[in-house]
Amino acid sequence: MADTFNYFVxxxxxxxxxxxxxxxxxxxxxRKIQKKISEKKRS
Amino acid sequence: MKNxxxxxxxxxxxxxxxxxxxxxxxxxxxxxxxxxxxxxNYAMELDPRQRAELAPGILWVVIxxxxxxxxxxSFVAEQEQGSFDALVMAVPGLGSIWLAKxxxxxxxxxxxxxxxLPIYSLLYNxxxxxxxxxxxxxxxxxxxxxxxxxxxSMTAQTRMRDLLLPVLLFPILMPVNMAVVKAGTxxxxxxALASYQVWLTILLVYGIIMTTISxxxxxxxxxx
Amino acid sequence: MLSWNKKLSFLAIFSGALILLAFGLVLxxxxxxxxxxxxxxxxxxxxxxxxxxxxxxxxxxxCAVLYLRKANLKLDAVMASSVEIxxxxxAIANFTGMIWAxxxxxxxxxxxxxxxxxxxxxxxxxxxxxxxRGIDDPTKKARFGSIYLIIxxxxxxxxxxxxxxxxxxxxxxxxxxxxxxxxxxxxMYQTMGFSIFAFSVLxxxxxxxxxxxxxxxxxxxxxxxxxxxxxxxxxxxx
Numbered sequence: 001m002a003d004t005f006n007y008f009v010x011x012x013x014x015x016x017x018x019x020x021x022x023x024x025x026x027x028x029x030x031r032k033i034q035k036k037i038s039e040k041k042r043s
Numbered sequence: 044m045k046n047x048x049x050x051x052x053x054x055x056x057x058x059x060x061x062x063x064x065x066x067x068x069x070x071x072x073x074x075x076x077x078x079x080x081x082x083x084n085y086a087m088e089l090d091p092r093q094r095a096e097l098a099p100g101i102l103w104v105v106i107x108x109x110x111x112x113x114x115x116x117s118f119v120a121e122q123e124q125g126s127f128d129a130l131v132m133a134v135p136g137l138g139s140i141w142l143a144k145x146x147x148x149x150x151x152x153x154x155x156x157x158x159x160l161p162i163y164s165l166l167y168n169x170x171x172x173x174x175x176x177x178x179x180x181x182x183x184x185x186x187x188x189x190x191x192x193x194x195x196s197m198t199a200q201t202r203m204r205d206l207l208l209p210v211l212l213f214p215i216l217m218p219v220n221m222a223v224v225k226a227g228t229x230x231x232x233x234x235a236l237a238s239y240q241v242w243l244t245i246l247l248v249y250g251i252i253m254t255t256i257s258x259x260x261x262x263x264x265x266x267x
Numbered sequence: 268m269l270s271w272n273k274k275l276s277f278l279a280i281f282s283g284a285l286i287l288l289a290f291g292l293v294l295x296x297x298x299x300x301x302x303x304x305x306x307x308x309x310x311x312x313x314x315x316x317x318x319x320x321x322x323x324x325x326x327x328x329x330c331a332v333l334y335l336r337k338a339n340l341k342l343d344a345v346m347a348s349s350v351e352i353x354x355x356x357x358a359i360a361n362f363t364g365m366i367w368a369x370x371x372x373x374x375x376x377x378x379x380x381x382x383x384x385x386x387x388x389x390x391x392x393x394x395x396x397x398x399x400r401g402i403d404d405p406t407k408k409a410r411f412g413s414i415y416l417i418i419x420x421x422x423x424x425x426x427x428x429x430x431x432x433x434x435x436x437x438x439x440x441x442x443x444x445x446x447x448x449x450x451x452x453x454x455m456y457q458t459m460g461f462s463i464f465a466f467s468v469l470x471x472x473x474x475x476x477x478x479x480x481x482x483x484x485x486x487x488x489x490x491x492x493x494x495x496x497x498x499x500x501x502x503x504x505x
Contacts, residue, residue, distance in 0.1 A: 004306035004370045011309035011366040012290075015316070018359050019469075026476060030271075033483050037268065040490055193418065197411045201401030210397055214390040215418060218425040221433060241432065249425055256421055260414050263335055 050134055054143030059150065061120060068116045068151060072109040076159050079105045080166060095169055099176065099227025102163060103183065103220065106156065110184070111209050113151050114191040117144060118199035127265055141261040145192040145254070152184040175230035182246040183223040189253035190215050196264050222246045268486055269479040275472075282472045285465035289315075289458070297458040309367045311459050315466040317360035317385065322470065323353020324388060328420035331413035340485060341478075343409035346416070347399070348477035350392045352470060357389045380430035387426055391419040405485070 062068050083101050087094075121127050130140055156177075164171045191212055198207045222242040229239030293311050300307040330346035333339075364382050365375050395415055402408040 004304035007306040007366050007370050008308055011306065011363050012312070014362045014366065015312050015359055018355065018362075022355050022473075026473075026480065030476075030480060033480065033487065034270065036487055037483065040487070190418070194415070197398070197414065198401075200407070200411075201398065202403075203397075203401045207394075207397060207401055211394045211415065214387050214394060215422050217387050218422060218429045221429040225433070245425060245429060249422075252421055252425075253418075256418060260335070260417065263410055263414055 047136065047139060050136075051139050051143055051146075054134070054139060055147050055150075058117075058143065058147035062147075062151065068113045069154065071116070072113045072151070072155050073158060075112055076105050076109040076155060077162060079108065080159070080163055084166065091168070094167055095231060096228060098163070098167065098169060098171065099179075099231060100224045102159070102171070102180070103223045103227065105159065105163075106152070106180070106184070107187065107216070107220070109155055109159075110152050110187055110191065111212065113155070114148060114188075114195045114212075115198075115205045115208055117148055117151075117192065118195050122199045131265055137262050137265055138258045140265070141192065141196070141257055144196070145188050145257070148188040148192050149185055152188060153181070156180050156184060173230055176227055179223055179226045179230065179243065179246070182243065182250065183219055186219045186246055186250040186253060187216065189250055189257060190219075193253070193257040193261065193264070196261070218245055218249055222249070269483055275476065278468075278472050278475070282465075282468045285468050289462045289465040292458045292461055297455050298452060300455075303371050306367060306370050309363050311455075311462040312466070313360055313363040313367060314459060315462040316356045316363065317381070318463055319466045319470045320353050320357035320360055320385060320388075322467075323349045323356060323474075324392065324420060324423075326474070327353065327392075328416055331416040331420075334409055334413045335417075338406060338409070340405060340409060341482065343405075343412070344481035344485065345474070345478045346409070346412065347396075348474055348481055350395055350416070352473045352477060354389060354392050355473075356466075356470070357385050361386060361389070378430075378433070380427060380433070383430045384423065384427040388419070388423060391415075391422075395419070405488075 080101075083105070087097070087101075121130070131137065134140055160171050160177075160180075163169075191208075194211045194215070195208055198204055198211060201207055222245040226239045226242035226246070229242070289311070293308050297308060297311065299305055327346045327349040330342045330349065334342045334346065361382065364379075368377050369375055395412060398415055399408050399412050402411060
């Protein structure tokens with residue numbers, strides 16, 4: 001029973017990892033778009 | 044009603060005539076199917092009994108892949124010659140355009156089955172001319188062409204065309220795959236009808252659902 | 268032109284807090300299951316992710332039908348975002364399902380009907396994005412995408428029914444303790460329910476943020492198209 005702990009950890013690493021990666025990607029995408037929009041507005 | 048039927052017949056006849064003259068689709072489908080049967084023989088060196096159990100599955104895989112080749116070709120004429128617009132103007136009621144395409148694709152697959160079945164039986168020394176199996180394949184072919192024709196009408200208008208159709212089609216087709224193989228295996232192993240009847244029902248339901256949705260939705264495929 | 272605002276910040280903080288709270292419940296409140304050990308605790312977020320994966324596709328299918336009735340590119344933004352987020356949650360559900368299955372049933376993949384259906388749906392929705400990629404015109408992209416979503420969603424009941432007919436080794440959740448079955452106590456039900464709630468709020472947040480991003484992208488593309496037209500006009504006249 002003790003070694004199912006590793007799987008437990010792996011499971012939550014996957015969950016938070018995937019969620020975090022997606023949110024991180026959204027943040028980067030947002031920054032890129034905001035930059036482009038402010039460039040457009042200036043020109 | 045009579046007008047609609049004669050329009051349908053004309054459209055089907057047009058597609059069949061086109062295919063008869065060029066024989067593009069059919070040759071490709073047949074060559075692919077027969078070669079696949081050969082490949083499967085070497086891929087799976089099995090004893091006769093195992094082969095008998097696998098026959099419906101292998102047969103259906105071959106038919107599906109060849110059918111996809113045929114589907115890819117079915118809208119090429121419309122795409123290259125821009126006949127979509129001409130058809131829309133000439134034909135009252137777009138549903139008949141789709142239905143005609145679907146029926147001609149279905150007939151194409153029937154021809155394929157009619158030729159592949161004896162060849163398979165010969166090469167694998169197995170009698171596949173069981174009425175139940177043939178019925179299953181026919182129902183499967185109908186469902187396949189219902190889903191496939193609608194998707195092919197869309198992929199013909201994209202950039203990637205041929206490459207895209209299998210990717211779009213195969214996930215949608217899963218219930219059909221399962222049903223044909225399960226029903227086929229049940230029939231070939233001589234099981235009682237009650238055990239595999241549900242699969243035939245699934246095939247029927249799928250065909251009806253796909254045909255209905257396609258008729259409702261086809262306008263949006265052609266019209267801007 | 269849509270930018271971050273205070274309401275979104277509030278929603279983001281609220282959502283994050285809920286997730287952390289749910290995780291806390293999983294760690295400290297829910298008991299350790301007798302048959303499966305600690306790994307069973309993965310199940311709470313696994314079920315939540317699976318539900319939200321389905322919800323994402325349902326929302327997308329509804330948007331698809333609405334779009335065909337009245338073409339509005341805002342619907343398209345929500346539709347595509349919902350599918351994307353649905354895919355994310357389905358991926359989480361699939362991976363956690365595999366991680367849970369390995370120690371408990373000694374296999375990575377169980378041809379469990381629910382998981383199988385979700386995986387087939389995931390393939391459908393990946394195909395959806397490929398279809399969109401192959402089309403340049405935005406309205407056509409939205410229209411064909413909607414049609415494919417409707418077809419895809421219509422096959423889900425049949426796929427599930429067929430997969431279930433074929434095989435089942437998924438545990439019956441709400442049952443008494445047995446070989447490989449789980450005995451659910453009230454604390455476990457509560458943890459599961461709260462996890463689903465927390466994930467739902469997260470889904471709403473992600474959907475809003477992603478849709479706004481897409482709308483901004485659409486706006487940018489329109490601006491660029493307009494600029495190109497102006498350039499052409501100048502070249503042609505000048």
